[in-house]
Amino acid sequence: MLPKTIIRHISQFAGVRDAAKYVPRRALLYVPASNQKMLDKVPMMQADSVVLELEDGVALTAKADARVRAAAALDKLPYHTLACQELGLRVNSVSSGLLEDDIIAVSKAEKLPQAFMIPKVDCPEDLVTIYNIFREHYGDERITNTNTRLVIWIESARALLDMPRIVSSTLNLHKQAGFFKLDAVVFGSDDFCADIGATRSSHGTETLFARQKFVTCCKAFQLQAIDSVYIDIKDLDGLRRQSAEGWQWGFTGKQVIHPSQVSVVQEQFLPPKDRIEWAQELVHAYSEHEALGKGAFQFRGQMIDRPLLLQALNIIQLVERVQN
Ligand SMILES: CC(C)(COP(=O)(O)OP(=O)(O)OC[C@H]1O[C@@H](n2cnc3c(N)ncnc32)[C@H](O)[C@@H]1OP(=O)(O)O)[C@@H](O)C(=O)NCCC(=O)NCCSC(=O)C[C@](C)(O)C(=O)O
Numbered sequence: 001m002l003p004k005t006i007i008r009h010i011s012q013f014a015g016v017r018d019a020a021k022y023v024p025r026r027a028l029l030y031v032p033a034s035n036q037k038m039l040d041k042v043p044m045m046q047a048d049s050v051v052l053e054l055e056d057g058v059a060l061t062a063k064a065d066a067r068v069r070a071a072a073a074l075d076k077l078p079y080h081t082l083a084c085q086e087l088g089l090r091v092n093s094v095s096s097g098l099l100e101d102d103i104i105a106v107s108k109a110e111k112l113p114q115a116f117m118i119p120k121v122d123c124p125e126d127l128v129t130i131y132n133i134f135r136e137h138y139g140d141e142r143i144t145n146t147n148t149r150l151v152i153w154i155e156s157a158r159a160l161l162d163m164p165r166i167v168s169s170t171l172n173l174h175k176q177a178g179f180f181k182l183d184a185v186v187f188g189s190d191d192f193c194a195d196i197g198a199t200r201s202s203h204g205t206e207t208l209f210a211r212q213k214f215v216t217c218c219k220a221f222q223l224q225a226i227d228s229v230y231i232d233i234k235d236l237d238g239l240r241r242q243s244a245e246g247w248q249w250g251f252t253g254k255q256v257i258h259p260s261q262v263s264v265v266q267e268q269f270l271p272p273k274d275r276i277e278w279a280q281e282l283v284h285a286y287s288e289h290e291a292l293g294k295g296a297f298q299f300r301g302q303m304i305d306r307p308l309l310l311q312a313l314n315i316i317q318l319v320e321r322v323q324n
């Protein structure tokens with residue numbers, strides 16, 4: 001329980017708006033919708049966000065079949081008893097020319113996913129196309145008055161440089177037209193490397209600038225920032241290292257492609273036990289010192305003031321969201 005005097009310090013959480021509606025997305029797992037065996041595992045998947053995948057995880061020749069399976073899964077899956085916190089659907093991009101066929105097929109399902117996920121958003125104009133396709137096939141009523149959220153992917157040099165305009169156009173669609181609200185942005189590092197002609201490496205220095213710019217831009221708009229995929233499925237130590245780095249830099253989660261990656265990532269995006277204890281004790285110490293009129297004080301040999309309190313509150317709130 002947080003002391004009452006401390007609650008007024010909470011206006012946001014880890015740089016993310018709307019703390020009350022915070023959906024943890026520490027691990028965001030893709031499940032190719034063309035693979036029924038994998039789809040059948042969705043109810044047990046412990047990832048925070050499970051993504052029914054129609055884009056690059058599905059071969060061109062299997063798109064039609066995947067759309068039908070995804071629509072059936074949306075209606076069949078028992079949302080309230082799923083092990084995950086969110087069931088999303090990643091459709092194809094505007095530039096692929098496949099988006100409209102995706103939406104025609106999945107709009108036949110009665111239920112909407114909890115999040116629509118749209119890759120390769122390259123410019124603000126893409127948003128207009130996306131909105132028009134959704135309006136035409138879902139109708140105005142189904143795309144407003146809903147709890148369905150929007151998640152978009154930034155995957156090219158152009159998109160990274162234009163990210164503030166892309167993000168504000170997406171947020172404006174919600175404000176002005178009531179379209180699904182943008183809740184998180186995902187960095188598509190593999191497409192990004194292809195776009196800029198970089199060679200992927202296990203240490204990832206080729207995306208250092210891009211990831212730091214990306215996370216800064218997400219947090220400037222108080223949105224969740226989801227980090228790159230780690231494609232070496234067998235290298236769990238490398239995955240652990242890159243996840244820890246992402247957490248340190250302010251990312252809120254990471255994309256995963258295999259069930260074995262889920263717990264490794266989730267663990268890294270939750271602070272260790274001693275850090276949680278540190279945060280809890282700091283909050284109480286802050287409350288006591290504040291009552292004595294002290295804004296700065298010494299705690300475990302460190303100078304503590306309000307920014308440290310906010311960091312401690314980030315930790316406490318994340319733990320509460322994940323455990324509830
Ligand atoms: C890599 C693959 C082919 C290895 O699949 P596998 O079957 O060869 O692996 P396995 O180790 O033999 O699998 C063990 C068990 O886990 C299951 N399994 C394994 N994976 C999954 C999964 N994801 N969801 C649900 N179940 C899964 C699998 O069915 C099997 O079940 P079984 O023991 O009962 O036989 C497989 O893991 C897979 O298809 N992963 C998802 C790939 C994908 O969707 N890629 C696209 C997203 S990433 C992307 O697009 C890039 C980005 C962001 O856009 C950008 O940076 O630009």
Ligand SMILES: [Mg+2]
Nearest residue numbers: 056155188191
């Ligand atoms: Mg991609």
